[in-house]
Amino acid sequence: MSDRTPPGAADVDDDLRSIHLDQFLAHPPAKVWRAITDPGLMARWLMPNDFKPVVGHRFTYTTKPMEAVGFDGIVHCEVLEVVRERLLRISWRGGRNADWTVTWRLEPEGTGTRLFLDHEGFDPDDATQQLSRRIMGSGWRSGHFRAIATILDELPD
Numbered sequence: 004m005s006d007r008t009p010p011g012a013a014d015v016d017d018d019l020r021s022i023h024l025d026q027f028l029a030h031p032p033a034k035v036w037r038a039i040t041d042p043g044l045m046a047r048w049l050m051p052n053d054f055k056p057v058v059g060h061r062f063t064y065t066t067k068p069m070e071a072v073g074f075d076g077i078v079h080c081e082v083l084e085v086v087r088e089r090l091l092r093i094s095w096r097g098g099r100n101a102d103w104t105v106t107w108r109l110e111p112e113g114t115g116t117r118l119f120l121d122h123e124g125f126d127p128d129d130a131t132q133q134l135s136r137r138i139m140g141s142g143w144r145s146g147h148f149r150a151i152a153t154i155l156d157e158l159p160d
Contacts, residue, residue: 019127022120022140026148027113030155036088038154039107039118048150050078056085072131073096095122100129118151 028035038044040056050064060082068076074097084092088109095103104126110117120143124135 008038015144019133020123020125022122022125022136022143024143024148025117025119026152027078027112027115028152031114031160032088032109032111032116034114034155034158034160035109035118035151038151038158040091044154044158047107048147048154054082056082056087056091058082058085066101069098072098073099092103097149098131098135100126101135120148157158 038048040054042052042054045052045054050066052064053062054060055062062080062082064078064080066076066078069072073085078095078097080096081094082091083094083104084090085107090108091105092104092106095101095105103122106119106121106123108119108121110119122136122139122143
């Protein structure tokens, strides 16, 4: 685990096709589910969006463009699978050749929840995608998981 990894979070492994992380959150699954599926809360820890937790819903995230990697600042997504308070899987398309799947899994653990993140589909032979994998792995770990934890601490039970 690196110095920047939040306590309880697993490090990015050596799988060049994926990012696999997990974080223990001292909150029940229903509350964690709300934080990761409410569009307003999601905008606080990830990006502004028009998300709905409905299979087949197409939505976008918007953020600052990054010309160096051919990213215009818009992530085009579709909800692929929803199991309330257990699993959310979306497609994630943006930039040059980005065609990924992001899955959040929630598992009750003691009085809290273990949140798993799988960001899959990176091309191990594409230097831009591997750069994106490194940047995004760090962002998920040090930025987004911490922001989710902060939001959860602020939300009423």
